[in-house]
Amino acid sequence: MIEFRLNLILKEKGLSQNQFAKKAGIRPNTVNNIVNNKTKRIEIETINRILDEISDWGYDISDLIVYRRWNNK
Known part of the structure; x- marks a missing residue:
């Protein structure tokens, strides 16, 4: 599972969404x-802008993207 950590980065920088x-x-x-890890797909251009x-x-x-292995094997 891919997890985005943008929420942590924004908190550290004191910026709102x-x-x-x-x-x-x-x-x-x-x-x-x-931020809420609810995205099902994301454009490469969006990742580049971030x-x-x-x-x-x-x-x-x-720092932005973390991969965690699914536990449902």
Whole structure:
């Protein structure tokens, strides 16, 4: 399972979801779905926009996305 950690990054930076959405040029609903791990698919362009913003703060893709193995084998 892929887990997004954008919520942790935004908390550390003291930014709201709406502030980040405007800064990154992403729809607020998209940011909300990513923050709450409710997104079923995400465009590469959206990931690039997120990474463009968070990389300025010293984060990279491994800070944003974590893979956890499914336990239902």
